Amino acid sequence: MESIGVLMMCPMSSYLENELQKRFNLHRFWNSPEKSVFLENHRNSIRAVVGNASAGADAQLIDDLPKLEIVSSFSVGLDKIDLGKCKEKGIRVTNTPDVLTEDVADLAIGLILALLRRLCECDRYVRSGKWKQGDFQLTTKFSGKSVGIIGLGRIGTAIAKRAEAFSCPINYYSRTVKTDIAYKYYPTVVDLAKNSDILVVACPLTDKTKHIVNRQVMDALGAKGVLINIGRGPHVDEQELVKALTEGRLGGAALDVFEQEPHVPEELFALENVVLLPHVGSGTVETRNAMADLVVGNLEAHFTGKPLLTPVV
Amino acid sequence: MSESSDPPLVLLHRLPSFNYFDENLSRDFRILNTDTLSEPLPIFLSRHAASIRAIVSVGGLSITSELISHLPSLQILVCTSVGVDHVDLAECKRRGIAVTNAGNAFSDDVADFAVGLLISVLRRIPAADRYVRSGNWENLGDFQLGSKVSGKRVGIVGLGSIGSFIAKRLEPFGCIISYNSRSQKQSSPYQYYSDILSLAANNDVLVLCCSLTDQTHHIVNREVMESLGKDGVIINVGRGKLIDEKEMVKCLIEGVIGGAGLDVFEDEPEVPEVLFGLDNVVLSPHAAMATPGSVNNVAEVALANLKAFFSNQPLISPVQLD
Numbered sequence: 001m002e003s004i005g006v007l008m009m010c011p012m013s014s015y016l017e018n019e020l021q022k023r024f025n026l027h028r029f030w031n032s033p034e035k036s037v038f039l040e041n042h043r044n045s046i047r048a049v050v051g052n053a054s055a056g057a058d059a060q061l062i063d064d065l066p067k068l069e070i071v072s073s074f075s076v077g078l079d080k081i082d083l084g085k086c087k088e089k090g091i092r093v094t095n096t097p098d099v100l101t102e103d104v105a106d107l108a109i110g111l112i113l114a115l116l117r118r119l120c121e122c123d124r125y126v127r128s129g130k131w132k133q134g135d136f137q138l139t140t141k142f143s144g145k146s147v148g149i150i151g152l153g154r155i156g157t158a159i160a161k162r163a164e165a166f167s168c169p170i171n172y173y174s175r176t177v178k179t180d181i182a183y184k185y186y187p188t189v190v191d192l193a194k195n196s197d198i199l200v201v202a203c204p205l206t207d208k209t210k211h212i213v214n215r216q217v218m219d220a221l222g223a224k225g226v227l228i229n230i231g232r233g234p235h236v237d238e239q240e241l242v243k244a245l246t247e248g249r250l251g252g253a254a255l256d257v258f259e260q261e262p263h264v265p266e267e268l269f270a271l272e273n274v275v276l277l278p279h280v281g282s283g284t285v286e287t288r289n290a291m292a293d294l295v296v297g298n299l300e301a302h303f304t305g306k307p308l309l310t311p312v313v
Numbered sequence: 314m315s316e317s318s319d320p321p322l323v324l325l326h327r328l329p330s331f332n333y334f335d336e337n338l339s340r341d342f343r344i345l346n347t348d349t350l351s352e353p354l355p356i357f358l359s360r361h362a363a364s365i366r367a368i369v370s371v372g373g374l375s376i377t378s379e380l381i382s383h384l385p386s387l388q389i390l391v392c393t394s395v396g397v398d399h400v401d402l403a404e405c406k407r408r409g410i411a412v413t414n415a416g417n418a419f420s421d422d423v424a425d426f427a428v429g430l431l432i433s434v435l436r437r438i439p440a441a442d443r444y445v446r447s448g449n450w451e452n453l454g455d456f457q458l459g460s461k462v463s464g465k466r467v468g469i470v471g472l473g474s475i476g477s478f479i480a481k482r483l484e485p486f487g488c489i490i491s492y493n494s495r496s497q498k499q500s501s502p503y504q505y506y507s508d509i510l511s512l513a514a515n516n517d518v519l520v521l522c523c524s525l526t527d528q529t530h531h532i533v534n535r536e537v538m539e540s541l542g543k544d545g546v547i548i549n550v551g552r553g554k555l556i557d558e559k560e561m562v563k564c565l566i567e568g569v570i571g572g573a574g575l576d577v578f579e580d581e582p583e584v585p586e587v588l589f590g591l592d593n594v595v596l597s598p599h600a601a602m603a604t605p606g607s608v609n610n611v612a613e614v615a616l617a618n619l620k621a622f623f624s625n626q627p628l629i630s631p632v633q634l635d
């Protein structure tokens with residue numbers, strides 16, 4: 001398999017790079033200064049693309065790689081892949097579900113606690129020496145607050161189970177009502193926001209869910225409500241979010257994802273009612289290795305004619 | 314006006330900044346406030362000695378044997394904290410003075426905070442937030458990887474109200490809970506270790522939420538930290554003196570343990586400054602119970618204890634003096 005050309009779209013895991021290098025002819029896209037020249041030169045040898053949340057396989061790339069057979073994403077999200085075009089051309093697509101569910105759910109709860117209890121501010125308060133001048137302010141209790149989840153898939157469900165242990169009533173919005181669970185369904189995201197103290201984005205990013213958290217939703221969530229985004233940046237109208245926060249119309253936000261990563265609107269840096277993380281949802285050693293093993297496993301399965309481990313298309 | 318129709322008298326002993334309870338208290342009681350004296354405290358106390366049956370202690374001002382030696386009529390000490398390590402309990406026991414604490418008033422908030430600290434240390438939340446705000450994400454690339462929370466083995470030192478609330482919150486994370494306590498709790502589903510050294514040896518995280526006593530002073534020493542190991546994490550929402558702080562700082566710098574989340578310190582608000590440079594440490598200014606709800610709850614508990622005392626009813630949250 002050493003002659004099979006695999007194109008890795010950006011740095012994502014040195015462990016994954018090493019494992020791919022051992023088995024395939026690995027090309028690192030970010031090392032080519034002239035991308036179009038690179039694609040011209042290698043169009044006939046690249047049979048697989050490895051992408052992630054930042055870069056996948058859009059229509060242009062698929063057109064540029066006529067021998068492409070499989071796109072294996074180092075993520076569970078598929079928003080960077082033109083799935084329709086892959087289906088049309090018979091290109092297989094795999095992702096990394098399940099292995100990162102717990103990490104993302106853990107982080108969602110961590111973000112809620114960090115935001116409501118001002119953990120980052122507390123830490124800053126001590127490190128700056130301010131504690132010697134007086135006690136820190138009172139913060140907002142988490143236990144018992146209502147949690148509204150947009151998207152009750154694997155990650156949404158894992159978040160709900162954790163929040164239940166804090167006595168939080170769970171509400172949700174989903175494309176369809178789930179008849180076998182005890183959480184309260186709301187037919188629109190605005191209704192969900194109106195009736196929840198904490199709104200969590202946990203659905204896939206598609207054309208239909210872009211800016212699913214818009215100004216109307218933020219106003220419904222209100223000055224006492226907080227937004228937690230562990231989905232994708234484009235789920236939230238970021239410009240509106242900055243305005244809502246700086247104008248005090250939204251109580252707070254904890255964000256692991258942004259519309260133009262790694263760029264984060266600087267107006268947010270001065271706010272103490274926000275927590276800002278650099279897309280670390282699945283960012284543990286254990287999980288990234290498990291994700292990498294899935295990517296490699298899927299590629300090996302494909303190129304040896306075996307069933308894919310986690311196929312999407 | 315007969316004596317019995319006057320509201321009962323209480324001595325309020327607190328620092329000036331801890332005045333959140335004053336108004337509430339003054340609705341049902343007459344208050345003598347040690348904060349507003351025009352004479353030395355011992356003289357003041359001696360003048361009122363006969364009439365002071367109750368002290369309300371807000372915050373951690375010491376209740377020493379010297380102080381209570383001036384109060385022969387003292388029968389109850391009502392504290393607005395869970396910890397009573399600032400009280401000479403032996404002397405209270407000797408004098409037959411009942412002591413009440415906050416009971417469960419802030420167990421939810423402290424448990425929430427402890428879990429928040431645990432996730433924050435393992436997933437490096439404050440360090441990652443700093444990374445974004447400093448512009449490093451744009452300039453330097455991806456943040457370093459953290460450590461998975463779900464599935465970790467968590468050893469709780471002190472399975473009281475707060476300890477059991479923490480355990481319950483960690484269960485859906487798939488954490489494996491075990492504990493060390495003065496005695497095994499027969500009704501508890503978690504594995505018991507009879508000493509903290511074995512607890513440390515068999516866990517990835519140690520959470521300290523036991524009371525500070527002579528027996529638990531520096532219960533986390535170098536040996537325990539070496540047993541916990543280089544990936545091990547300590548979370549302390551109990552009292553600073555539960556840990557040998559000097560040794561802990563060395564252990565963190567030398568990589569003997571992997572990280573710490575600390576809400577309490579040996580000499581608050583002093584915090585060893587060498588910790589400020591560490592990314593695997595999360596520090597907070599004794600804030601685990603600090604929400605409006607908890608402040609209200611503890612005021613209610615304290616008032617309930619006082620009312621019970623003055624009407625000869627059973628106390629709400631008495632501390633066992635053994």
